[in-house]
Amino acid sequence: xxxxxxxxxxxxxxxxxxxxxxxxxxxxxxxxxxxxxxxxxxxxxxxxxxxxxxxxxxxxxxxxxxxxxxxxxxxxxxxxxxxxxxxxxxxxxxxxxxxxxxxxxxxxxxxxxxxxxxxxxxxxxxxxxxxxxxxxxxxxxxxxxxxxxxxxxxxxxxxxxxxxxxxxxxxxxxxxxxxxxxxxxxxxxxxxxxxxxxxxxxxxxxxxxxxxxxxxxxxxxxxxxxxxxxxxxxxxxxxxxxxxxxxxxxxxxxxxxxxxxxxxxxxxxxxxxxxxxxxxxxxxxxxxxxxxxxx
Amino acid sequence: xxxxxxxxxxxxxxxxxxxxxxxxxxxxxxxxxxxxxxxxxxxxxxxxxxxxxxxxxxxxxxxxxxxxxxxxxxxxxxxxxxxxxxxxxxxxxxxxxxxxxxxxxxxxxxxxxxxxxxxxxxxxxxxxxxxxxxxxxxxxxxxxxxxxxxxxxxxxxxxxxxxxxxxxxxxxxxxxxxxxxxxxxxxxxxxxxxxxxxxxxxxxxxxxxxxxxxxxxxxxxxxxxxxxxxxxxxxxxxxxxxxxxxxxxxxxxxxxxxxxxxxxxxxxxxxxxxxxxxxxxxxxxxxxxxxxxxxxxxxxxxxxxxxxxxxxxxxxxxxxxxxxxxxxxxxxxxxxxxxxxxxxxxxxxxxxxxxxxxxxxxxxxxxxxxxxxxxxxxxxxxxxxxxxxxxxxxxxxxxxxxx
Numbered sequence: 001x002x003x004x005x006x007x008x009x010x011x012x013x014x015x016x017x018x019x020x021x022x023x024x025x026x027x028x029x030x031x032x033x034x035x036x037x038x039x040x041x042x043x044x045x046x047x048x049x050x051x052x053x054x055x056x057x058x059x060x061x062x063x064x065x066x067x068x069x070x071x072x073x074x075x076x077x078x079x080x081x082x083x084x085x086x087x088x089x090x091x092x093x094x095x096x097x098x099x100x101x102x103x104x105x106x107x108x109x110x111x112x113x114x115x116x117x118x119x120x121x122x123x124x125x126x127x128x129x130x131x132x133x134x135x136x137x138x139x140x141x142x143x144x145x146x147x148x149x150x151x152x153x154x155x156x157x158x159x160x161x162x163x164x165x166x167x168x169x170x171x172x173x174x175x176x177x178x179x180x181x182x183x184x185x186x187x188x189x190x191x192x193x194x195x196x197x198x199x200x201x202x203x204x205x206x207x208x209x210x211x212x213x214x215x216x217x218x219x220x221x222x223x224x225x226x227x228x229x230x231x232x233x234x235x236x237x238x239x240x241x242x243x244x245x246x247x248x249x250x251x252x253x254x255x256x257x258x259x260x261x262x263x264x265x266x267x268x269x270x271x272x273x274x275x276x277x278x279x280x281x282x283x284x285x286x287x288x289x290x291x292x293x294x295x
Numbered sequence: 296x297x298x299x300x301x302x303x304x305x306x307x308x309x310x311x312x313x314x315x316x317x318x319x320x321x322x323x324x325x326x327x328x329x330x331x332x333x334x335x336x337x338x339x340x341x342x343x344x345x346x347x348x349x350x351x352x353x354x355x356x357x358x359x360x361x362x363x364x365x366x367x368x369x370x371x372x373x374x375x376x377x378x379x380x381x382x383x384x385x386x387x388x389x390x391x392x393x394x395x396x397x398x399x400x401x402x403x404x405x406x407x408x409x410x411x412x413x414x415x416x417x418x419x420x421x422x423x424x425x426x427x428x429x430x431x432x433x434x435x436x437x438x439x440x441x442x443x444x445x446x447x448x449x450x451x452x453x454x455x456x457x458x459x460x461x462x463x464x465x466x467x468x469x470x471x472x473x474x475x476x477x478x479x480x481x482x483x484x485x486x487x488x489x490x491x492x493x494x495x496x497x498x499x500x501x502x503x504x505x506x507x508x509x510x511x512x513x514x515x516x517x518x519x520x521x522x523x524x525x526x527x528x529x530x531x532x533x534x535x536x537x538x539x540x541x542x543x544x545x546x547x548x549x550x551x552x553x554x555x556x557x558x559x560x561x562x563x564x565x566x567x568x569x570x571x572x573x574x575x576x577x578x579x580x581x582x583x584x585x586x587x588x589x590x591x592x593x594x595x596x597x598x599x600x601x602x603x604x605x606x607x608x609x610x611x612x613x614x615x616x617x618x619x620x621x622x623x624x625x626x627x628x629x630x631x632x633x634x635x636x637x638x639x640x641x642x643x644x645x646x647x648x649x650x651x652x653x654x655x656x657x658x659x660x661x662x663x664x665x666x667x668x669x670x671x672x673x674x675x676x677x678x679x680x681x682x683x684x685x686x687x688x689x690x691x692x693x694x695x696x697x698x
Binding site: 089092094111234265280 | 480652
């Protein structure tokens with residue numbers, strides 16, 4: 001039985017990791033809600049943002065967090081373009097399958113271009129505060145992890161407020177809930193859907209910057225993220241933001257705790273076990289998941 | 296051509312909606328009597344007429360086409376090893392045939408049911424590792440191990456398919472990708488059994504054989520497996536079971552409401568597909584003799600397979616084979632010319648994106664349509680309409696009405 005301090009430490013780390021998972025899963029959930037699209041390239045964009053943050057720091061010498069000033073609007077635009085230019089042009093009857101292939105193709109392109117531009121070498125940001133940490137009731141928490149968690153929490157909260165309190169948020173939720181009805185009350189669903197995709201991709205920009213702070217990055221890293229993220233949105237119930245957040249925290253915690261007895265590599269399997277168990281027992285997901293029943 | 300049955304059924308299904316004389320439907324009705332005049336049913340422009348007319352006009356020239364293509368394929372397989380100028384070309388031939396078997400096996404699921412799996416590379420890897428482990432650790436005879444491995448993978452495909460196929464579409468793709476990632480993780484970490492990243496050396500089935508002769512034997516083995524897979528696909532295509540599967544592809548809800556046991560059908564065809572994929576993977580293990588998890592459980596393998604099948608055309612018997620010829624040879628060429636640069640990821644991605652955006656039905660239907668248009672301009676008005684096209688057409692019409 002591991003000591004109490006170690007357990008507490010793992011719980012803290014698990015929650016911090018879960019926060020990042022929750023933010024990224026929120027983006028995936030948005031895409032799925034808007035268009036029933038499973039966006040494989042989400043984690044590739046995540047790694048792209050991480051590389052841009054690393055590049056900003058190592059070449060321009062500015063704090064990686066400042067790269068978000070550029071990457072967030074850039075990714076928002078890329079998301080709008082992706083939805084308007086590619087996904088909305090696919091045939092509706094085969095949209096789910098073909099959109100997976102399109103986004104998969106985009107992920108391959110991003111991975112290849114990253115490898116070409118920055119080589120396959122592993123990269124890491126060396127920050128002045130990179131090794132700083134502080135005590136929290138006996139657990140050591142690295143400052144960068146806390147910054148990453150803070151970024152994730154703030155963005156999630158902003159996303160929540162945007163969805164609940166603004167007119168655009170209402171339009172977006174209406175589009176997700178019932179496209180035809182939304183159009184009937186005068187919402188430009190095409191434009192809203194495009195902006196929704198931009199919003200989703202912006203979460204990848206923020207997540208990638210947070211990730212770059214304390215992780216070693218390499219071009220094919222995105223495969224290690226897409227699996228867990230896919231598992232999270234299925235367990236949470238495809239299309240449910242709250243469900244995805246709950247599943248993200250739960251699975252992040254489980255991964256962190258299982259690292260104690262099983263080691264880092266095997267602990268990752270918890271996501272896949274959860275994925276298969278969910279699909280076998282309750283395919284529509286454990287939290288919410290109104291949309292998943294039909295898909 | 297397998298399309299003939301589609302062509303016979305879809306225009307008939309189109310009729311209820313086409314009953315209202317929309318502008319789009321009008322020319323096809325008008326052109327019909329001239330195109331299919333000899334059949335008495337088609338002479339009167341009744342609503343049921345297009346079905347027999349379309350079927351006969353498609354069937355007559357295309358009846359001998361698959362047979363001719365099959366004969367050509369058999370001759371090509373028999374002749375190629377003696378024509379190959381050196382062992383390298385012969386080994387490339389083995390690799391391309393491997394891709395052809397994989398793409399054809401994939402097409403059992405992708406072509407019939409429309410469920411796109413990105414994880415078939417993992418099933419091939421499993422077949423390879425199972426064969427290798429049975430030979431290396433359990434001292435089984437090579438080809439017994441191959442068959443046992445395929446059966447094992449088929450058995451494993453049942454729970455995988457059970458989880459993946461209970462819900463529609465999205466979850467299936469997610470599971471197929473997750474399968475690759477989880478197996479890569481397991482086979483790399485579980486090094487006491489699988490050899491981990493050091494790889495697994497598989498003893499050769501014919502110890503004293505020289506390398507060119509080895510390639511030749513495996514070329515014929517792969518050729519036989521490809522013919523078996525094609526024959527199975529062809530038989531399924533003509534069977535009631537195949538009809539049910541295609542009904543799932545066109546409209547799963549309607550298929551279910553008509554009494555098709557959709558889940559059982561999907562699962563059965565997934566298991567068949569997994570068995571063929573595992574056989575190809577097992578043969579690869581016996582041929583190549585060295586397995587590495589990074590290559591056996593690569594997401595790229597699955598995406599190459601999908602690219603091949605889509606490029607050739609998933610609704611055609613020989614579509615995946617054609618795609619495998621094109622993409623497989625291109626892959627080998629790029630490997631020789633440019634080595635393993637990250638740019639081949641970009642090329643694959645771009646090609647896949649282009650095919651999905653502009654040619655989702657593949658190159659064979661596009662070319663067939665072109666030939667039809669060039670040969671007989673009137674016949675071009677009778678064309679195969681898929682449920683996807685129909686839905687799109689209806690949506691457009693409705694939008695036209697709404698706005």
